[in-house]
Amino acid sequence: MKPFRQIGALIRKDLGLQFRSKETLALIFVFSVLVVLIFAFAFGPIFPERIERGKLTASVLWAAFVFAGIITLNRSFTIEHAHAALQGIRLTGVDAGNLYLSKVVSNVIFLFLLEIVITPIALQFLDLLDVVTVGILLKLFGVLSIGTLGFCAVGVLLAGMSTSANGGESLLSVILLPLVIPIIMGGAKCTVSLLVTGGLENRFWLKLLIGYSLVFLASAYLLAEAVIEE
Numbered sequence: 001m002k003p004f005r006q007i008g009a010l011i012r013k014d015l016g017l018q019f020r021s022k023e024t025l026a027l028i029f030v031f032s033v034l035v036v037l038i039f040a041f042a043f044g045p046i047f048p049e050r051i052e053r054g055k056l057t058a059s060v061l062w063a064a065f066v067f068a069g070i071i072t073l074n075r076s077f078t079i080e081h082a083h084a085a086l087q088g089i090r091l092t093g094v095d096a097g098n099l100y101l102s103k104v105v106s107n108v109i110f111l112f113l114l115e116i117v118i119t120p121i122a123l124q125f126l127d128l129l130d131v132v133t134v135g136i137l138l139k140l141f142g143v144l145s146i147g148t149l150g151f152c153a154v155g156v157l158l159a160g161m162s163t164s165a166n167g168g169e170s171l172l173s174v175i176l177l178p179l180v181i182p183i184i185m186g187g188a189k190c191t192v193s194l195l196v197t198g199g200l201e202n203r204f205w206l207k208l209l210i211g212y213s214l215v216f217l218a219s220a221y222l223l224a225e226a227v228i229e230e
Contacts (some may be wrong), residue, residue, distance in 0.1 A: 003095065003098050004178070006094050006095070006098045006102075007098050007101055007102045007105070010098070010099060010102030010103075010106075011051070011102045011106045011109075011135055011209075012096070013107050014076075014102060014103065014106035014107075015109065015110065018072075018075070018106070018110050021075075024071075024075065024095065027071065028068050028071055028072060028114065029073070029114065029117070029118075031064075031067065031068060031122070032064040032065070032067075032068045032114060033118065033121060034059065034120045035060065035063055035064040035067065036060055036064055036118065036121055036125060037125065039056065039063075039126075040060075040122075040125035040126055040161060041057060044192040045093050048121050049229070050058050050128070050131065050195075050196060051058060051126055051193075051196045052157045053126055053127060054128065054191075054192050054196040055133035055196075055201055056126060057123065057126045057191075057193035057195055057225075058123055058188045058189075058192045058195060059188065060122050060126065061115075061118070061119060061122055061144075061191060062184055062187055062188050062191065064118060064122070065111065065114070065115060065118070065144070065148070065151075066151070066177075066180070066184060068111065068114060068220065069107075069111055069148070069151055069152070069155060070105055070155075070172060070173055070176065070177045072110060072111060073107060073152070073155040073156065073158075073159040073172060073176075074159060074172055075105050076156055076160070077103075077159055077160050082125075087103045087159050089176055095156035096224045097221055097225065098222050100156060100157065100160075100221060100224035101221065103152075103156040103160075104149070104152050104153055104156050104217070107152040107155070107156060108145070108148050108149055108152050111148050111151075111152070112141075112144070112145055112148055115144050115145075115148070116141065119140065119141070119144070128195060132195065135198075135200070136194055136195070138193060139194050139199075139200075140194050143187060143190045143191060143194065143206070143209070144187070144191075146187075146209055146213055147184075147186070147209055147213070149213050150180070150183040150209065150212055150213030150214075150216050150217070151180050151183055153213060153216040153217040153220050154176065154177055154179050154180060154216040154219075154220055155172075155180070156220070157181075157220040157224065157227055158172055158176050159172055160224075160227045160230055164174065179216075181209060182209075182212045183209060183212055183216075185205070185208070186205045186206070186208040186209030186212065187209055189202070189205035190206050190209060191207050193205070
C-alpha cells in the first residue's frame with residue numbers, strides 16, 4: 001500500500017499547486033474558450049449539415065485541449081526544478097515511477113475537468129448541443145479521457161526532460177506534437193463519429209487511441225527513472 005499512499009500524496013500536492021495558481025487557471029480557461037470562439041465566429045453558420053459541424057467541432061475541441069495541455073505540462077516540473085523540490089522528494093524515498101504516475105494522474109484530472117467545462121461551450125457555439133444526448137456526451141468524455149491519458153503519459157516524460165533546458169516551453173511543443181499525432185488522429189476521428197452518428201462505427205480509431213495511450217504510458221513509465229535522475 002505504500003506506493004499508493006505515495007502516489008496519492010503527490011497527486012494531492014500537484015493538484016493543490018495547480019488550483020492555487022489563479023493566474024494560470026484563468027490563462028488556460030480563457031485560452032481554451034478563445035480557441036472555440038475564434039472557430040465559431042470565423043465559420044459561423046455556414047455548415048448547415050451535421051457532419052460538417054461535427055468535423056469542425058472535433059477539430060476545435062482537440063486543438064483547444066492540445067494547446068491547453070502543453071501549457072499545463074510545462075508547469076509539471078517547473079516548481080520542483082526551480083526550488084530543488086524534486087531532489088527533496090527523491091530523498092524521501094519516493095520511487096521515480098510513482099512520481100511519474102502521480103504527475104500523469106494529476107495532469108489528466110486537471111485537463112479532464114477543463115474538458116468537462118469547455119466541451120458543452122463548444123457544442124453550444126457550434127450548434128450541436130441540442131442534438132447531442134447524454135449518452136453521446138458520456139461516450140465523448142470517455143474518448144477525451146483516453147486521449148488525455150495518452151497525451152499526458154508522453155507529455156509528462158518530455159516535460160521532465162525539457163524543463164531544465166533553455167527554452168523549455170518551446171522545446172516541449174516541438175518534441176511533443178509529432179509524437180502525439182496518433183493520439184490526436186484517433187481522438188479526432190472518434191469524436192467526429194460520435195458527434196455525427198452517435199456511435200463509433202469504425203472501431204479502428206478507438207483501438208488506435210487506446211493502443212497508443214497504453215504503449216506511451218508503459219514506455220514512459222520504464223524511462224521515468226532515467227529522465228528524473230537527469
